[in-house]
Amino acid sequence: MALYLVTGVAGFIGSNIARELVRRGERVRGIDNFSTGKRHNLEDLSAHIDFVEADIRNIAAMREVCASADYVIHQAAIPSVPRSVEDPITSNEANVDGTLNVLVAARDAKVKRVVYASSSSLYGDIPTLPKREDMAPSPISPYAVSKLTGEYYMRSFYRVYGLETVSLRYFNVFGPHQDPTSMYSGVLAIFTSRMLRGEPVTINGDGEQSRDFTYIDNVVSANLLACLAPAEQVAGRYFNTATGHRITLNQTFEILKKLTNYNGNPKYGPDRSGDVKHSLADISLAQKHLGYKPLVMFEEGLRRTVEWYKATQVAHASA
Secondary structure, eight states: OOEEEEETTTSHHHHHHHHHHHHTTOEEEEEEOSSSSOGGGGTTTTTTSEEEEOOTTOHHHHHHHHTTOSEEEEOOSOOOHHHHHHOHHHHHIIIIIHHHHHHHHHHHTTOSEEEEEEEGGGGTTOOOSSBOTTSOOOOOSHHHHHHHHHHHHHHHHHHHHOOEEEEEEEOSEEOTTOOOSSTTSOHHHHHHHHHHTTOOOEEETTSOOEEOOEEHHHHHHHHHHHHHSOHHHHTTEEEEESOSOOEEHHHHHHHHHHHHTOOOOOEEEOOOTTOOSBOOBOOHHHHHHTOOOOSSOHHHHHHHHHHHHHHHHHHHHHO
C-alpha cells in the first residue's frame, strides 16, 4: 500500500484530497502549519492520518515527512491573489521557497512522484479563450508569478534529477470545507455564506467577468490520476484542471439566489487588483494523458456546496 504525503493537509483542497485517500483505504501523512489551513478540517481525519504540524519552509521538517513517502501531493501555499498583492514577500517565501524545500526533500527521499497545485492565474489576462497549456504564461499578480516559478522548479527537478513531477493548473476551485470567513477566500464561499445569512454581497467590477468554476471533486480526481498516470505521458508536464465551461459572476449570483432563497441584490465595487477578466480552460490534454474528466459540473457542484454550508451553519448555531 502506497504512502501519500499531502502538504497543506488542513486546507480546503488538501483536506478533501486526504479524505478521498482515506476513503480509498490508502495510507496518508499530512503536514500543515495552520497559517491558512483550519484545524476543524482535520476533525474527521485525525484518527486516520499521520499528521505533522510544521512549515514547509523548514527543510528539516520536510525531510522528516518525506521519508518513506511514495507520492507527494503538494497543496501547501498562501493561495490568494489579493494577499500576494499586499504582501508579496510572504507569498514568495511560502509558495516558492517552500516548494523548493518540498522538491529537495522529495528528491532525497526518492519519492516516486510530486503532484503540484499550480494555478490558471499564470495565464494572466491574455484575451484568447480557452486557455491552453501551450500558451506563453503572462502572470499579473505576485501569486501567479510564484505559481509559475513553482512549475519551473517542478520541470527542472524532473529534467535535472529525474524526479517525476506533474503540475495541475487549477481553475477557481470551490466546494465544501472552503473557508468563507476571510477577505481572501474564494468568491463562491463568500457569496454562499453571506447569502445564507441574508447579508449584503459585493461583486468586484461589473460582474461580467467569467470563470471556469471547478468543483472540488474534480480537482481531487485530477490529483489522484496524476499520481498514477504513465510517466512517459505526464512527467515534467502541466495540465489544466477545470470543466471547460465558464459562467459570469452575475449569472452565478442569480443561481445562488435561487439556491439560498436570497432576497437581495448585489452591490458592485471596484475591480480587484491582479484579477483577470475571463478564465476558461481547454482540458483536452488532461483528458488525453491523465484520463481526467469532470465528475461534477458547475450547477450540481454549487447545489452540493450550498447544502454543505447550510448544514455547517446549522451545526455551528447549535454548538
